[in-house]
Amino acid sequence: MTEFANRMDGITGSAIRELFKLLSNPEIISFGGGNPAKESFPVSDVTKIVNDLLTEKGEAILQYGPTEGYMPLKQAYTEHILRPKGLDANADELLVLSGSSQGLDILAKIFTNPGETILVEAPTFLGALQAFRMYQANIVTVENDSNGINLESLERLMRELKPKLFYCISTFQNPSGGTLPLEKRKKVAELAEKYDVIVIEDDPYCDLRYTGEVLPTIKQFDKSGHVIMLNSFSKILSPGIRVGMAFGNKEIIRKMTIAKQSADTHTSNLSQAIAAEFLSRGLLPKHLERINKFYAERLNTMVNGMKKHFPKECKYTIPEGGLFIWCEMPEGTKMLDIWKEATSKYNVAFIPGKHFYPTAEGHENTFRLNFSMETPERIEAGIEALGKLLQKYVK
Amino acid sequence: MTEFANRMDGITGSAIRELFKLLSNPEIISFGGGNPAKESFPVSDVTKIVNDLLTEKGEAILQYGPTEGYMPLKQAYTEHILRPKGLDANADELLVLSGSSQGLDILAKIFTNPGETILVEAPTFLGALQAFRMYQANIVTVENDSNGINLESLERLMRELKPKLFYCISTFQNPSGGTLPLEKRKKVAELAEKYDVIVIEDDPYCDLRYTGEVLPTIKQFDKSGHVIMLNSFSKILSPGIRVGMAFGNKEIIRKMTIAKQSADTHTSNLSQAIAAEFLSRGLLPKHLERINKFYAERLNTMVNGMKKHFPKECKYTIPEGGLFIWCEMPEGTKMLDIWKEATSKYNVAFIPGKHFYPTAEGHENTFRLNFSMETPERIEAGIEALGKLLQKYVK
Structure with missing residues (x-):
C-alpha cells in the first residue's frame, strides 16, 4: 500500500x-469526558436565531463567505467578549476558526519546521499534543511549582531551546483545573517578547468561573504582538457548531488566514452567524x-x-x-x-x-x-x- | 518577528x-467567480429542516460529535449519492469533511513528505495547488491531448517520479469545463494500482449536468483501493455550510480521520444534519x-x-x-x-x-x-x- x-x-x-x-x-x-452538559445548551434561543437568520439573509448565509470570517461575528466578539475583558481588536487582528482546535493546527503549521520546539505545560490538553505531533514538533514540557508553571524553567527552556511556540491554557486549565497567577501572566508576556517566542494563550474555559476574581489574560500584557489568544464558543454556547476565534498580531493573523484558506476555505456561515447573534442579542451574560x-x-x-x-x-x-x-x-x-x-x-x-x-x-x-x-x-x-x-x- | x-x-x-x-x-x-447562483439555494427547505432538527434533537446537534462524521449523513450519502452512481460504501470507508477542500489538505498532509511529487492536471483548481504547496510538494503537471490528460504522459510521470498523489477533477473540470472520457477513467484506475499512486478524484460538479450522458466515476474502476473520491455539498446544496465527503479505502479513511481530529475535531453537526436531512427527505432530485x-x-x-x-x-x-x-x-x-x-x-x-x-x-x-x-x-x-x-x- x-x-x-x-x-x-x-x-x-x-x-x-x-x-x-x-x-x-x-x-x-x-467523569471521563470533557463535554458541556447537554442541559446547558440554549436550544430554544438557537432555534429562534437560526429561523431569523435564514428568513432575513438565507441566501447570504448559504453562499460562500470570506476566509477571514463573518464580519458581524468579529464585531460582536470584540464588543461582547474582548471589551468586557479590557481588550480591543481591529477586524484584521481576528480570524474566525472552526473551533479553537483549528487554531492549534494552523499555528503549528505556520510556525514550526519539523524538529523545532514547542513548549507545553505538564499536564496539558491532549488535542494540542496531537496537533503539534503532526508537524513533527519537538514537544518539551515546562516544569511546575506550587502554582502553575515554573518561570525559571520556562525562561531556561526559551533561552536554550529557542522554541517557536509556548502553548498555555491560562485559566481553569485542562486537565489540571489550575489558573496561572497574575504575576506569572505578566512575566510570560515579557519572556515571550525577550526570547521571541509566540505564546498560544488558549482560553476556552475562562467564562466558566464559579468563585474567585477574574484575572487579566496574558494577552493583556502583550506589548510586542507575541501572544495569540484563542477563544471558543464550545463551552459557552455549543461545541457542535464548531466556532472559535484567534486574536493576535495582524501579520500572524494574515498568515493564519492563508493557511485556513487551503484547510477549509471558511468556517460554516450558519455557525458563525449563530454565534454572532447569540452575542449581539445580549444573550451571553x-x-x-x-x-x-x-x-x-x-x-x-x-x-x-x-x-x-x-x-x-x-x-x-x-x-x-x-x-x-x-x-x-x-x-x-x-x-x-x-x-x-x-x-x-x-x-x-x-x-x-x-x-x-x-x-x-x-x-x-x-x-x-x-x-x-x-x-x-x-x-x-x-x-x-x-x-x-x-x-x-x-x- | x-x-x-x-x-x-x-x-x-x-x-x-x-x-x-x-x-x-x-x-x-x-464572470470571474465560481460561486453557485444565490437564487439556487433552497432556503425555505433548509429553514424547515433546521427547525425540525433543533426541535427534535437540539441537544445532540449542539453537543460534540464524532470526528468520523454524523452517521445519518453517511447513510443518506450512501443511499442518495453513491448508490444511484452504482457505488456503495461502509461507514468506515467514509469521512465527513468541512468542505471537500479539507480533503485536499488532509490527503496532502497524510501522504506527502516535503519534496515528494503530486501530479495534477493543467490547468487545475487553484485551491488544490495552494493546499499542496503548504506541504512543500513537488507539483508536476500531466500533459493534455485533445480530450483531457494524456495517458502516456501520466504513465511516464508515474513511473519516473513515483508520485504519491494524482489530483484529478474528472467531470466538468475547474477551470477547463472538460470531462475525462470513459476509457481514460478506466485506465487512470489501472495506472494508480500499477504504480501505487493515490488518485484524488475530486467530483464536486458531476451532478450539474445539462446535456450528455452520465459517466461512471474513476472510483468505479478502482479494484485496489487507490482512488479516494471527494464529493461536496457546495454546488448541490450550499457552500456556506461547508460539508464534503471522502470515500475510499478504510485504512486511508482511518488516517484521514486521525488527521481531521487534530485539525477541527469534527464538522459542524448542524451543517452535517442539514445535508443529511436534505438527502433523506428526497429533496435533491x-x-x-x-x-x-x-x-x-x-x-x-x-x-x-x-x-x-x-x-x-x-x-x-x-x-x-x-x-x-x-x-x-x-x-x-x-x-x-x-x-x-x-x-x-x-x-x-x-x-x-x-x-x-x-x-x-x-x-x-x-x-x-x-x-x-x-x-x-x-x-x-x-x-x-x-x-x-x-x-x-x-x-
Missing part, C-alpha cells in the same frame, strides 16, 4: 477517544449565569463527595471554574489498573492522567475528573463508588 | 481571491432539476453571446455541465492586460488562466468564464462588451 508521510509515524489517534468508546454503556457514571450556577452545583457535589469518600492520601485542588478536577494518588499507584477495575466492576469512569503528558512514562498516579456531564445524584453515587475503590489502593 | 515555517515561503494567498476583492463594484458584470435548468439557460445564453460577439480566433469548448467555460486566445495574447482593461473600462470581469497552472510562466492567452452568478440579461451584456474588447486584440 502507498506509504503515508513520515509525520504519520506513531500517530494513532487520541487514546482518550478510544477510552470514550468504552463508555457508551449508560450504566457507567462517567444570562446564559453564563445559568450554566455557571448549574456547574458550580456539580463541582460542589463532587468536592463534597471527595472529601467524604476519597482516601486522604489522594491530593487535589478545588478549581475556581472550568470543568475538571485533577487528582494525585500516592507515587506508585497505577491509575490505569484502577481505571480498568472502576469501569468494569464499579461502573464509574475517569481519565488516567498519563495521557495528558507528551511522554509515555510516568505520572501513572494521576487522574482527571470531569463534573459537567453527570447529574448531582449520579455524581454523588459515582464519587462514593470511586472513593471505595481508591481506598483499597492506599491500604 | 518570530520566523514562520519554511512551508510558508512564497505562499501569499490565492491570487484569485485578490482579484475577487476588486469586484465588489456591482456595476461590474462578473427536484432541486437538481430546478438548478440545472436554470444553469443550462445561463450557459446557453453565454455560448450564444460568445458565438455572436467573440472573435473567431478565440477557441473554447462548450461544457456539458459544471460552472465554467475555458477560452484560449491566440498565442501571445496577454489576458492579464485585457483583464485590466475589461474591469476598468468595460465593466466586465473574468479570470486570467495562468493562475490555474502551478508554474508562473506561460498560458497568458487563456481565461476562464463562469456563467452561474449573473442573470441571462447581464450575461448577454457582459459577453457583448467582452467580445468587443477581445476583437481589438486580434486585429
Whole structure:
C-alpha cells in the first residue's frame, strides 16, 4: 500500500477517544469526558436565531463567505467578549476558526519546521499534543511549582531551546483545573517578547468561573504582538457548531488566514452567524449565569463527595471554574489498573492522567475528573463508588 | 518577528481571491467567480429542516460529535449519492469533511513528505495547488491531448517520479469545463494500482449536468483501493455550510480521520444534519432539476453571446455541465492586460488562466468564464462588451 508521510509515524489517534468508546454503556457514571452538559445548551434561543437568520439573509448565509470570517461575528466578539475583558481588536487582528482546535493546527503549521520546539505545560490538553505531533514538533514540557508553571524553567527552556511556540491554557486549565497567577501572566508576556517566542494563550474555559476574581489574560500584557489568544464558543454556547476565534498580531493573523484558506476555505456561515447573534442579542451574560450556577452545583457535589469518600492520601485542588478536577494518588499507584477495575466492576469512569503528558512514562498516579456531564445524584453515587475503590489502593 | 515555517515561503494567498476583492463594484458584470447562483439555494427547505432538527434533537446537534462524521449523513450519502452512481460504501470507508477542500489538505498532509511529487492536471483548481504547496510538494503537471490528460504522459510521470498523489477533477473540470472520457477513467484506475499512486478524484460538479450522458466515476474502476473520491455539498446544496465527503479505502479513511481530529475535531453537526436531512427527505432530485435548468439557460445564453460577439480566433469548448467555460486566445495574447482593461473600462470581469497552472510562466492567452452568478440579461451584456474588447486584440 502507498506509504503515508513520515509525520504519520506513531500517530494513532487520541487514546482518550478510544477510552470514550468504552463508555457508551449508560450504566457507567462517567467523569471521563470533557463535554458541556447537554442541559446547558440554549436550544430554544438557537432555534429562534437560526429561523431569523435564514428568513432575513438565507441566501447570504448559504453562499460562500470570506476566509477571514463573518464580519458581524468579529464585531460582536470584540464588543461582547474582548471589551468586557479590557481588550480591543481591529477586524484584521481576528480570524474566525472552526473551533479553537483549528487554531492549534494552523499555528503549528505556520510556525514550526519539523524538529523545532514547542513548549507545553505538564499536564496539558491532549488535542494540542496531537496537533503539534503532526508537524513533527519537538514537544518539551515546562516544569511546575506550587502554582502553575515554573518561570525559571520556562525562561531556561526559551533561552536554550529557542522554541517557536509556548502553548498555555491560562485559566481553569485542562486537565489540571489550575489558573496561572497574575504575576506569572505578566512575566510570560515579557519572556515571550525577550526570547521571541509566540505564546498560544488558549482560553476556552475562562467564562466558566464559579468563585474567585477574574484575572487579566496574558494577552493583556502583550506589548510586542507575541501572544495569540484563542477563544471558543464550545463551552459557552455549543461545541457542535464548531466556532472559535484567534486574536493576535495582524501579520500572524494574515498568515493564519492563508493557511485556513487551503484547510477549509471558511468556517460554516450558519455557525458563525449563530454565534454572532447569540452575542449581539445580549444573550451571553444570562446564559453564563445559568450554566455557571448549574456547574458550580456539580463541582460542589463532587468536592463534597471527595472529601467524604476519597482516601486522604489522594491530593487535589478545588478549581475556581472550568470543568475538571485533577487528582494525585500516592507515587506508585497505577491509575490505569484502577481505571480498568472502576469501569468494569464499579461502573464509574475517569481519565488516567498519563495521557495528558507528551511522554509515555510516568505520572501513572494521576487522574482527571470531569463534573459537567453527570447529574448531582449520579455524581454523588459515582464519587462514593470511586472513593471505595481508591481506598483499597492506599491500604 | 518570530520566523514562520519554511512551508510558508512564497505562499501569499490565492491570487484569485485578490482579484475577487476588486469586484465588489456591482456595476461590474462578473464572470470571474465560481460561486453557485444565490437564487439556487433552497432556503425555505433548509429553514424547515433546521427547525425540525433543533426541535427534535437540539441537544445532540449542539453537543460534540464524532470526528468520523454524523452517521445519518453517511447513510443518506450512501443511499442518495453513491448508490444511484452504482457505488456503495461502509461507514468506515467514509469521512465527513468541512468542505471537500479539507480533503485536499488532509490527503496532502497524510501522504506527502516535503519534496515528494503530486501530479495534477493543467490547468487545475487553484485551491488544490495552494493546499499542496503548504506541504512543500513537488507539483508536476500531466500533459493534455485533445480530450483531457494524456495517458502516456501520466504513465511516464508515474513511473519516473513515483508520485504519491494524482489530483484529478474528472467531470466538468475547474477551470477547463472538460470531462475525462470513459476509457481514460478506466485506465487512470489501472495506472494508480500499477504504480501505487493515490488518485484524488475530486467530483464536486458531476451532478450539474445539462446535456450528455452520465459517466461512471474513476472510483468505479478502482479494484485496489487507490482512488479516494471527494464529493461536496457546495454546488448541490450550499457552500456556506461547508460539508464534503471522502470515500475510499478504510485504512486511508482511518488516517484521514486521525488527521481531521487534530485539525477541527469534527464538522459542524448542524451543517452535517442539514445535508443529511436534505438527502433523506428526497429533496435533491427536484432541486437538481430546478438548478440545472436554470444553469443550462445561463450557459446557453453565454455560448450564444460568445458565438455572436467573440472573435473567431478565440477557441473554447462548450461544457456539458459544471460552472465554467475555458477560452484560449491566440498565442501571445496577454489576458492579464485585457483583464485590466475589461474591469476598468468595460465593466466586465473574468479570470486570467495562468493562475490555474502551478508554474508562473506561460498560458497568458487563456481565461476562464463562469456563467452561474449573473442573470441571462447581464450575461448577454457582459459577453457583448467582452467580445468587443477581445476583437481589438486580434486585429
